[in-house]
Amino acid sequence: MDWFDNVKWLTDFPQIGRSSLRLMSRTIDQHYRAFSRAYGDDIEAFFRPLLDFLLWFEKLLINTPWWIVLAVIVAIVWIASRSAKITAGTLIALVLIGVFGMWEDTMRTLSIIVVCTALSIILGMPIGILMSRSNKVQAAINPILDVMQTMPSFVYLIPIVMLLGIGLIPGLIVVVIYAMPPIIRLTNLGIRLVDKEVLEAANAFGASSWQKLVHVQMPLALPTIMAGINQTIMMALAMVVVASLIGVRGLGQPVLQAITNQYFTQGLLNGLAIVAIAIVFDRASQSYGKRLQRHREAAHG
Amino acid sequence: MADEIAISIRDLYKIFGPNDKAHVDAVRRGMTKTELLAETQHVLGLKDINIDMPKGAIQVVMGLSGSGKSTLIRHINRLIEPTAGEIVIGEEDVLAMSDKRLRDFRRHTVSMVFQRFALLPHKTVIDNVSYGLNITGVPKPKQRETAAYWIDRVGLAGYEDNYPAQLSGGMQQRVGLARALATDAEILLMDEAFSALDPLIRMDMQQVLLDLQKELKKTIVFITHDLDEALRLGDRIAVLRDGEIVQQGTGQQIVLTPADDYISSFVKEVNRGRVIRVETVMTTPDEGPVVPEPGSVPVRRGTVIEEAAKKMSDKEVTRAHVIDPDTRQPIGLLTMRAIMAAMVMPLPADALTDEQIEALA
Ligand SMILES: Nc1ncnc2c1ncn2[C@@H]1O[C@H](COP(=O)(O)OP(=O)(O)OP(=O)(O)O)[C@@H](O)[C@H]1O
Numbered sequence: 001m002d003w004f005d006n007v008k009w010l011t012d013f014p015q016i017g018r019s020s021l022r023l024m025s026r027t028i029d030q031h032y033r034a035f036s037r038a039y040g041d042d043i044e045a046f047f048r049p050l051l052d053f054l055l056w057f058e059k060l061l062i063n064t065p066w067w068i069v070l071a072v073i074v075a076i077v078w079i080a081s082r083s084a085k086i087t088a089g090t091l092i093a094l095v096l097i098g099v100f101g102m103w104e105d106t107m108r109t110l111s112i113i114v115v116c117t118a119l120s121i122i123l124g125m126p127i128g129i130l131m132s133r134s135n136k137v138q139a140a141i142n143p144i145l146d147v148m149q150t151m152p153s154f155v156y157l158i159p160i161v162m163l164l165g166i167g168l169i170p171g172l173i174v175v176v177i178y179a180m181p182p183i184i185r186l187t188n189l190g191i192r193l194v195d196k197e198v199l200e201a202a203n204a205f206g207a208s209s210w211q212k213l214v215h216v217q218m219p220l221a222l223p224t225i226m227a228g229i230n231q232t233i234m235m236a237l238a239m240v241v242v243a244s245l246i247g248v249r250g251l252g253q254p255v256l257q258a259i260t261n262q263y264f265t266q267g268l269l270n271g272l273a274i275v276a277i278a279i280v281f282d283r284a285s286q287s288y289g290k291r292l293q294r295h296r297e298a299a300h301g
Numbered sequence: 302m303a304d305e306i307a308i309s310i311r312d313l314y315k316i317f318g319p320n321d322k323a324h325v326d327a328v329r330r331g332m333t334k335t336e337l338l339a340e341t342q343h344v345l346g347l348k349d350i351n352i353d354m355p356k357g358a359i360q361v362v363m364g365l366s367g368s369g370k371s372t373l374i375r376h377i378n379r380l381i382e383p384t385a386g387e388i389v390i391g392e393e394d395v396l397a398m399s400d401k402r403l404r405d406f407r408r409h410t411v412s413m414v415f416q417r418f419a420l421l422p423h424k425t426v427i428d429n430v431s432y433g434l435n436i437t438g439v440p441k442p443k444q445r446e447t448a449a450y451w452i453d454r455v456g457l458a459g460y461e462d463n464y465p466a467q468l469s470g471g472m473q474q475r476v477g478l479a480r481a482l483a484t485d486a487e488i489l490l491m492d493e494a495f496s497a498l499d500p501l502i503r504m505d506m507q508q509v510l511l512d513l514q515k516e517l518k519k520t521i522v523f524i525t526h527d528l529d530e531a532l533r534l535g536d537r538i539a540v541l542r543d544g545e546i547v548q549q550g551t552g553q554q555i556v557l558t559p560a561d562d563y564i565s566s567f568v569k570e571v572n573r574g575r576v577i578r579v580e581t582v583m584t585t586p587d588e589g590p591v592v593p594e595p596g597s598v599p600v601r602r603g604t605v606i607e608e609a610a611k612k613m614s615d616k617e618v619t620r621a622h623v624i625d626p627d628t629r630q631p632i633g634l635l636t637m638r639a640i641m642a643a644m645v646m647p648l649p650a651d652a653l654t655d656e657q658i659e660a661l662a
């Protein structure tokens with residue numbers, strides 16, 4: 001029995017002592033706090049222009065008379081999709097949103113989604129392009145993307161809030177982290193799938209790397225990249241409720257309120273509004289993507 | 302044939318694999334493709350290639366699938382890096398070019414037509430044809446003008462604004478050809494350019510190429526696995542097998558004196574009447590000038606015997622004389638009997654004298 005006590009590690013997992021663990025957490029947290037106290041303001045200043053832009057855009061959407069905004073959105077959907085069905089659906093969805101008193105929140109959500117998507121594209125596409133050019137870069141970035149996509153977003157909420165407090169910018173960062181991986185992955189994939197012969201032809205005519213990228217790789221990868229953008233938008237929308245936890249206003253907040261107060265109808269209505277926006281974005285961007293590559297399907301004539 | 306050399310390939314070796322340079326010597330000492338693969342997992346692509354390609358003429362490289370044709374032609378514009386060897390074009394070794402020089406060389410000196418067309422699917426016909434010029438930075442109006450000219454020359458006028466997917470295979474390859482011609486490169490590489498096309502369309506395209514070539518006099522390297530195509534197009538033909546050249550020469554030389562059984566089996570079924578030329582079967586008197594008999598029909602040197610026979614039977618005569626197109630003097634005599642004999646009887650190689658063999662060139 002004595003012997004068995006000595007080999008306790010056989011029955012219980014040998015673990016760090018509780019006090020050491022506490023010490024470790026505390027030390028890391030303290031250092032991080034010190035870091036955020038020292039640099040938090042600088043980082044905030046860095047994001048300032050972005051915040052200003054976001055606020056300006058939000059105000060623009062809210063302060064412009066609703067019927068102008070409505071007309072512009074419907075027009076954009078029409079230009080992108082050229083589909084009467086999708087355009088009419090958009091109109092009906094927006095009217096219902098307005099009628100049920102969710103117009104302002106919807107505009108807030110719309111503005112953060114648009115900005116997050118734009119940011120994800122601006123940051124994600126170059127990363128995807130880099131990945132497509134080198135297997136080493138791809139091998140290095142892929143695990144990071146895995147972490148970004150699978151790490152519960154509440155976890156990286158913590159350091160971001162510690163650093164920047166609550167508000168629009170931390171919300172934006174959280175959403176972008178979560179929504180960016182698809183655009184990176186699909187840019188990379190799309191470029192790697194470009195027909196080798198067409199690329200060879202570009203080489204044979206003496207195209208430089210940049211010329212190959214602009215004339216051949218990006219245009220041929222575009223349908224795949226569009227699918228990535230579509231996914232990015234969907235994921236950004238899925239984060240709206242989480243982002244409202246750290247003070248991002250919009251359709252997420254009433255949902256949050258509904259959860260704490262058990263307002264079923266309020267939750268449902270706002271949830272449906274999110275779904276409606278998602279469907280509008282999805283259908284419009286997909287049919288735009290299809291239209292872009294219609295020349296490929298053209299029958300032999 | 303004017304014998305100025307446009308492209309000179311010397312001692313070219315290509316081994317596919319991560320450590321290719323290490324195995325060249327073994328291959329030089331005679332290791333075969335199979336042995337190399339078994340012992341080192343490297344694939345022997347090309348072995349000891351030496352070809353001098355004449356300027357302004359069509360050099361055909363022929364061989365079965367996997368014989369290394371695509372590998373060879375891609376060395377000429379260095380889409381594939383060699384393991385060892387030299388490719389000299391106009392005094393310059395292509396394999397020694399810097400990246401920048403190589404890009405320039407590809408923009409101005411060589412252009413290429415691909416087996417599966419390799420057009421840009423998202424661009425219209427005119428934008429595809431302008432592609433090479435666009436890369437070079439030619440001003441837009443000039444691009445359009447040049448592209449429109451070549452689209453017209455390959456018979457696609459009216460299709461400028463179509464997308465490749467809207468065209469048939471033959472039309473797509475016309476676009477490919479126009480794209481290659483538009484850069485005004487003096488060397489044209491064509492890798493099985495017509496192999497993906499139906500037989501009739503293919504004949505059409507061969508004719509298009511021959512007609513253009515009569516006027517343009519480019520140096521063309523044409524890859525094919527089809528002997529008929531090789532004989533129709535090739536001023537000179539090189540036959541490739543398992544990465545090695547097994548025979549080089551004119552179509553006549555290959556057909557009349559195949560170097561080995563491999564080539565014999567290739568040429569067995571060929572229509573000899575369309576290959577053998579009148580000067581090969583004509584006779585010249587031992588002494589004195591060539592005097593055509595009355596009623597004899599004139600045929601130009603270089604005419605194939607099938608055509609000569611047709612001329613003779615149209616005129617209902619059995620005699621013809623061969624004319625030198627430059628001097629317009631008769632240089633030899635032909636009889637229908639000699640033509641028939643040449644058409645049906647395979648000449649055994651050893652039945653020809655060395656002089657006769659030389660005359661085949
Ligand atoms: N990148 C490569 N790696 C390894 N082996 C290769 C590579 N490219 C070609 N090969 C091999 O080299 C040989 C010649 O190939 P190549 O494509 O030049 O033949 P080909 O004569 O053009 O045939 P086809 O008529 O099928 O086009 C083949 O055995 C092929 O398997």
Ligand SMILES: [Mg+2]
Nearest residue numbers: 370371372493
């Ligand atoms: Mg090939």
